[in-house]
Amino acid sequence: MGDPEPERNISGGETGGGEEHAFDPGTAGTRAEAVVDALGGLYWQKSYGGRDGFECLVRTILSQNTSDKASQPAHDALVDRYGGGDLVAALAEADQQELAETISAAGLYNQKSERIIAIAEGVREEYGGETGFDTFVKDGEPSEVRDRLLAFNGVGPKTADCVLLFAGGRGGVFPVDTHVHRIARRMGLAPADADHEEVREHLEAAVPAEKCGFGHTAMIQFGREYCSARKPACLDDPDACPLADHCDQIGVYPASGEVVDPAEASD
Template sequence: MADEPSENISGGPGGGGSPAEFAPENADTRAGAVVDELGEMYWRKAYGGQDAFECLVRTILSQNTSDVASQPAHDSLMARYGSESGGSDESDLSDLAKTLADADQSELAETIESAGLYNQKSEMIIDAAAEIVDEFGSEDDFDAYVREEDPQTVRNRLLKIHGVGPKTADCVLLFSGGRGGVFPVDTHVHRIARRMGLAPPDADHEGVREHLERDVPAEKCGFGHTAMIQFGREYCKARKPACLDGPEACPLYDYCDRVGIDELDESVVDPAEAVADDD
């Protein structure tokens, strides 16, 4: 079974959570069956336990870029601003949110340059840090809020922070709060779910999330998210999905409607475009 990669929004093997046994079962839905099949291909893990603010920062850094690009930016940020960075012995050094709330934006932008959009992301991180410190008082108090408050209340509050969209909020709920039934939708998940027919072809990210959270058992949603991303990187790529090399090239071929894929012409369009062309 494959190991969870270190370059991963979940933080990889050291990013919290614990191994979990998700035995294949007679799923009630196709989405559930797909996640069970992914459980035979990849690591199985129950998520939770990441520091909530660091998780928020990590997810902001990952926006509009790959984990390969955002991971070095996260590592550089933690080396410069985290509790192990050294320097002054002031107690605020142990609180990443307080440290970043007072950070110089140009210095932070330089630190996270590898993540792309570094000026925009540095502003979002500093603003988020200041807002969290102002409302919750400390990183620890924010962490407790994410873990203990009603999940929908937490999600709604996170969405009010500048730069935090549904995927970022859901990642914090999953990887920090360990909340079951949370299936964050990134570009890979959005594409694959609609291409396979697990959600309507024209569904937006929120529509895909609603279908997956409805059809996948709560304890498997987090794993389903990370495993589906890996499947998208390895097999169900945006421009050249594995099925174009024949049914045997994709391990989930029999579960897939291949919406937007013409195997004869070897052409690929977004599922929403395929439906529009049929109208």
């Protein structure tokens, strides 16, 4: 097994979240599965689930448009101030300016605080509080849970899918953030002009359900370490990328040193 999952990241918990699981890397039926298997060998193979549904939702909202390094302190400060009881009730009744100050490390704190309070009010009204919402996330029909999450202002597909994965423990969910969106298209696992939802559909169709979770987290780590937006490791040295044999290098031109979004790549 490769490098351990970072102790604090979007999957939640001081150990990174999830439990170690081993999957046979010799049975890949698609290119996307082969890539995920390679990522599992490079980093980790895990199954996720078990996080508190509402806290996971809040944690993921805080992570929007910022890094884990910035959003984690905001999450910790929020839990320190409002945790200890029913987080839904505490945030539904929170003063917006006080909440904004509490989560200021995450950026866009005024917008995020308003949205978190509004969502907390909606969750309290519909599900009675933290326990009822957590039951819905874990036991409800996945498509119904996803649709309901998406109906909340400020919750997009990636946020909804992270809640389904890290709280609900749902198999076959492959959240697509900027790293996954870039890498899947650059490698040729999805059409070069595919949007986030189209990339998700391609990955979820090609990767076995039990491998989607660690495929998501490990691909993010790969994007941070090797396949960055502007300076992928292969740009100067093809051998510097451990997944070079799996990649179509869409939009990456080592000869000229140019890197463009895959959707803008020339034929």
